[in-house]
Amino acid sequence: MLVPAIISIIYQENDLWAFIISALITSSFGFILETATKPSEKMKEIQRKEGFLIAALSWFAASIFGAIPYLIYGVFQHPVDAWFESVAGFTTTGASVLTDIEALPHGMLFWRSYSQWLGGMGIIVLGIAILPRLAVGGMQLIGLEAPGPTTEKITPRIAETAKKLWGVYLLLSFVLILFLKFAGMPIFDSVLQSFSTMSTGGFSPKNLSIGSYNSSLIDVIITIFMFLAGMNFVLHYWLLRGDFKRTVRNSEFKYYFFLNLAIILLISFELWSTIYPNFFEALRYGSFQVISISTTTGYSTANFDLWPSFSKWFLLMLMFFGGCAGSTSGSIKIIRIMVLFKKGYQELHKIIHPRAVVPIRVNTKPINQDVVSSITSFFLIYLFIFLVSTLLVLAAEDIPILTAISACAASIGNIGPGLGQVGPIGNYADLSSFTKVVLSFLMIIGRLELFTILVIFTPAFWRR
């Protein structure tokens, strides 16, 4: 919170005290917790169940304390609104309850994007170093690829992996700032858009998102960096060390690349024949929006809510894909989608040859049946939570079905904007507090790969 305070000082705006008071409140809480609880030597070893609790509580705590600056400065009157905006930040969702973003001082704008960037740092470590060890929803598959020695204990390994991947994240963010600056974006905006791009968060200091810059060069740069942010960061690490083969041979990357390419072409062709007379214009807006939704960033350069039904429905389905595991993107993720596809095809083969055993392969290696089972369960629970939450939202709000579906899909998938009232030119402000709380929970549940949160609510978790 002292970082946005510096921004306030630079721009000499009146939001400085909001950050300083918030920092004092937050650090006081931290100090009390630190001194009041003295763990014994034995308790210093982190157990499995504690791992879940730490992961879950850190996002709740970050979003609650992160809401304080908004409340103190008076960006929002209602605490639920402040918490919603903060959750949308730290979970890198990018859904907003702000009706006029550009009216905020620079410090507050910085805090929004900075919270996404911090959230993204957390997600990389959670996704690559922690969740694979907790064997959550098939995340084991990613752990195998992570850099660093494999014989050491969990704690030093996490620290080492984290440092390497954060280095990559920092480097890419820095490069993107330079690119955006040279493409003509103001430096303040470049920094904020870089934060929200690399974290696939999607907040913008502009009301019209990336569309407000109206520059095809900026569109292309951001499209490329959203794509990079949706890649497994372990692959970036290997790429930077000159190992290109590892990326090109990676099954998930191949799926990620070709799936997005195919969908971009399909949607661009429809847009070409209906909205944009020029194919390259259709491709520019089509590819930006496909990559923005599929990487769960949520930026927009066009009001896709007005696109024809085929493209809109495709974008809504894309909300369930996500980028690669080990990226900052949310949603189900390509590796799971890939395994689900392969599982479907495997079954057809099995029906004809009931006794033949054909394992599902990822990166040419056969994967364990337990991992496949874990991934299908993840998918089922994802779908179940999504469907139940749409019912809750429709019971509370008088809105069209598609608006509710898209709001829930965009929240659990950490995308941000949906369709209709919550679409690219709308926001979540007019929804009831009940719905905002439901959607905030969806963002956190989705961000923490479901299980991390859900296990805490099972009786078995609390039994000794």
Add this chain to the structure above:
Amino acid sequence: MLVPAIISIIYQENDLWAFIISALITSSFGFILETATKPSEKMKEIQRKEGFLIAALSWFAASIFGAIPYLIYGVFQHPVDAWFESVAGFTTTGASVLTDIEALPHGMLFWRSYSQWLGGMGIIVLGIAILPRLAVGGMQLIGLEAPGPTTEKITPRIAETAKKLWGVYLLLSFVLILFLKFAGMPIFDSVLQSFSTMSTGGFSPKNLSIGSYNSSLIDVIITIFMFLAGMNFVLHYWLLRGDFKRTVRNSEFKYYFFLNLAIILLISFELWSTIYPNFFEALRYGSFQVISISTTTGYSTANFDLWPSFSKWFLLMLMFFGGCAGSTSGSIKIIRIMVLFKKGYQELHKIIHPRAVVPIRVNTKPINQDVVSSITSFFLIYLFIFLVSTLLVLAAEDIPILTAISACAASIGNIGPGLGQVGPIGNYADLSSFTKVVLSFLMIIGRLELFTILVIFTPAFWRR
């Protein structure tokens, strides 16, 4: 076809020749196939692959020949329309391309409902006696419960099981005709509505479906019989032999009963607070519509397209449930939904206790991991086909997203009406031939539990 011909004679209408000519064409084809192909003794044994082909081809053949009376009489000018109506009959879907049903002669109306009743007979045998032996999509679970000796060879066993279950089907149909007649429905309508109720087909000789009789007694009778038609017919067999315990203890039946009860209450409460001032009126229309959709019948007594978003979305989700396996209902079916729920919960338990093995149980017996895997694959493929077909329909038609979604869900789930243009007071007439063919395929694929059709399109199927 000679049965509706008798109806034509009774009512002295001009559709008699359409049935006689169709019967001659169909029997000529049968005669040619019968004499032209002389199987050797060895080939008389039906193999696994032939089982799939026979099941798949019988529904295609029935629907193609079943379309001939419509074409000859001139109900439809376009062959695709006639085939669509015929497919909607034999697959017990009940989707219609007729704009004025009541304008048809009695023989044609009879043929529509009769084709559903025949389709229902086929489904019972397919679902209980044939598919379980082919181990399709977890259908093994039902086979165990079927009546008849278990040591004999496949062919005599199928014949015996079929006879017993057809007896139940005939009996229930007959009882329903009597009930409807005594409730004041004309005898002709009673027979037709009984045919379309017991087969969960949903065709009606009236433009406004069951709503046109405007009788709460008829509504209640049909609600109860739709529910009975959505039960596993094996349970009816045991019930008729006085074995009530087997039904009450049946896991799938319990899920079927309580799930429908819960949804009826939820929807009725919303209808009570929004559309109907009287709770019992809300309950009457709510329960009828929930049971009609969840058993995949597709009758309507109200224009649910005008209901509030919560109820409409719930009905749309219900389209993916279906009744019990071994009933005449379509869609995914309760036993699979039940196993999918249990699988989701099992995974949460597994994350906390990675080494504990807690099997999924159905009827208190643990079920094989292969069956669970087969059921999840079924679900994945069902969803995949549904999503791809919505894209095809939206690419071809200029219709709202929800209309396309509901049309595809109602077709693959063998329900019939959807929302919007294809809703309870609409029909499928205005869609393009391309879309009608897509939806007809969906009906057949859904009716034959996906795999039966899909395996035929895999290269492995045709390899020796």
